[in-house]
Amino acid sequence: MVVDTLTDEQVDLLFHALADATRRDIVKRAMTGEHSVSGLASGYAMSFAAVQKHVAVLERAGLVTKSRRGRERLVRTDIKTINQASELLDRFEELWRTRVNMMSELLAQDPGATP
Amino acid sequence: MVVDTLTDEQVDLLFHALADATRRDIVKRAMTGEHSVSGLASGYAMSFAAVQKHVAVLERAGLVTKSRRGRERLVRTDIKTINQASELLDRFEELWRTRVNMMSELLAQDPGATP
DNA sequence: CTAACGTACAACCATATGGTTGTAGATACG
DNA sequence: CGTATCTACAACCATATGGTTGTACGTTAG
Numbered sequence: 375m376v377v378d379t380l381t382d383e384q385v386d387l388l389f390h391a392l393a394d395a396t397r398r399d400i401v402k403r404a405m406t407g408e409h410s411v412s413g414l415a416s417g418y419a420m421s422f423a424a425v426q427k428h429v430a431v432l433e434r435a436g437l438v439t440k441s442r443r444g445r446e447r448l449v450r451t452d453i454k455t456i457n458q459a460s461e462l463l464d465r466f467e468e469l470w471r472t473r474v475n476m477m478s479e480l481l482a483q484d485p486g487a488t489p
Numbered sequence: 490m491v492v493d494t495l496t497d498e499q500v501d502l503l504f505h506a507l508a509d510a511t512r513r514d515i516v517k518r519a520m521t522g523e524h525s526v527s528g529l530a531s532g533y534a535m536s537f538a539a540v541q542k543h544v545a546v547l548e549r550a551g552l553v554t555k556s557r558r559g560r561e562r563l564v565r566t567d568i569k570t571i572n573q574a575s576e577l578l579d580r581f582e583e584l585w586r587t588r589v590n591m592m593s594e595l596l597a598q599d600p601g602a603t604p
Numbered sequence: 605c606t607a608a609c610g611t612a613c614a615a616c617c618a619t620a621t622g623g624t625t626g627t628a629g630a631t632a633c634g
Numbered sequence: 635c636g637t638a639t640c641t642a643c644a645a646c647c648a649t650a651t652g653g654t655t656g657t658a659c660g661t662t663a664g
Contacts, residue, residue, distance in 0.1 A: 382510040393504035394652090395497040405585045412610055424653055426612075431651095445610050445661040453585050460578040463571055470520045470568050509622090527640060539623055541642075546621095560631040560640045 380458060384436070388459050391435035396420075397428050401451050404438050410446040495573060499551070503574050506550035511535075512543050516566050519553050525561040 380388070391397055396418060403409055403417070415425035429449055432438040436455040440447045495503070506512055511533060518524055518532070530540035544564055547553040551570040555562045 385513070386508050386510060389504045389508035393501050393508055395501060398500070401581065402584060405581075406588055410610075420652090421654065422611085423613085423655080427652070447611065451585070453582060456578055456581050456585075460575055460582065463575040463578065466516065466520075466571050467568060467575065469517060470566070470571075473520055525640075535622090536624065537641085538625080538643085542622070562641065 380462070385462065387431075387435040388437070388455065391431050391437055392459065394428070394431075396425075397432055397437075400425075400428060400432060400449070401437055401456075404449045404451040405453070407448075407450050409449050410443075411449060412446075414449060495577070500577065502546075502550040503552070503570065506546050506552055507574065509543070509546075511540075512547055512552075515540075515543060515547060515564070516552055516571075519564045519566040520568070522563075522565045524564050525558075526564060527561075529564060 392401075399418075400414055403414060411426055411429055412422060414429070415422040418425055429438065429440070432449075433440060436452060438449050438451050440449055442448070507516075514533075515529055518529060526541055526544055527537060529544070530537040533540055544553065544555075547564075548555060551567060553564050553566050555564055557563070
């Protein structure tokens, strides 16, 4: 289930979007599926416009999508993008293991290289 | 293997540190274990001081640690912190699944609620 | 139709960020 | 010893970020 279609810039946007507690909270709330922007905004000690900006950051990162319902815009989390971020980090760990294994093999292969 | 000792601010630092391609590359390189700051800096089209700042950001986020070897400072990645970030995202997905299940149960429990 | 609501967006401001250059302190080398 | 190297850090600059307020527009409710 490897996706791998993220450019460096998209990864930048993704992690940047996650690097703010308010935005992470919005992502959590929007997992339930139905939240208008003003509905979300009422939950935070900041202006509607500020929350709107946070939602825009999340949208650019692909973490949420917006759909229209009458005059409202409904925000919901795209869990797939969270998945992609998680896979990215898992690939880091994978790489780490690979390199550690390579070093171990080198050591085993030539045990007296550094007397 | 749940760690959970990260404050919101630490999570901010963590994801912010990961939201830059140069820093992600440094993390990858530093997984091999032995890289001086100047050694790292030679690999990028920017000044030594700029790379030094990136390393400082990674250090504050707990993604790398520095140790001394003579006049050099050796940078190496702390894989545990990558793990913590990964677990954070996994917890998001877990939460998503939980909520979806709750909604499904509600629907199953009261199938004729919205005729 | 009019008023209220939800949204979008521009303008503005303070601070943070990512880069630069320059200076200074430790440490190793000859 | 003196010098070169590695690091640390300050000062500075341009731009980005996160917040504000105000205005405009589409949609719904009465």
